[in-house]
Amino acid sequence: MKSNLAMTNWDRAYKDGKYDQEKPVKFVEDIVNVITKEKLQNKLGFYPGCGNGRNFIPLIDAGLKLEGNDISSVAVDQLKSKRPEAVVSVGDFLTHKTAKPYKYIISLQLFQHTNNGSIEELFKKTRELLSSGGIFVLRVNSIHTQIAEKHKVIKETKEGGLSIGYESGQKKGQTIHFYSAEEIHSLTRKDFSIILPLREEFIPRSDGTYWVQWETILEKRPQPVL
């Protein structure tokens, strides 16, 4: 969910050089392989929270036909300056509309940003924007992350996930969610089948602690005709 604070924080982070020195995540290779294997590379996909292009640019360079959006106008401007032809706009995932459902949705490190909303509405919006049989790519914060910044716990879910409010650092004031595996399964098992099973990537920080991201690729089950 969009919040003015999140927008300001992200604009500032991108002005300060966020991701300028970072390579795409390795998961991009799996995404390209799956989309190509499913013969969807020429069909329209959507990448909400595309940022300034760290992963979006390699995906379109690999031939994927993607639209993107982001709440940060600084991120969108930076992406456009690198790839003027990219179809990206400033916008909020949760209010995004499409004339025709997308064949695939790529969500990389977006679904932790709940701010004042709920994780359920992010998955509901995904189902709404995705066509029957469409692919859902998810990379999101894991509960096994060692949270380095000062924070307070806002909510613990029954499946073992955690929402926190940052009290310092780049995301000060923002609410961020860390998912358990059971939580991702319970949010997706009814409507999706598994293409790439849930796995974790451990990303070491320079202070010896680590950040952890879940990664999975799912397929939306065809809806029964009533």
Ligand SMILES: C[S@@+](CC[C@H](N)C(=O)[O-])C[C@H]1O[C@@H](n2cnc3c(N)ncnc32)[C@H](O)[C@@H]1O
């Ligand atoms: C952790 S960054 C990841 C950026 C990009 N996906 C990447 O992997 O390089 C999260 C991004 O989501 C954007 N964002 C946060 N909430 C959003 C929302 N509700 N709708 C669209 N973008 C959002 C932020 O501005 C930021 O660019």
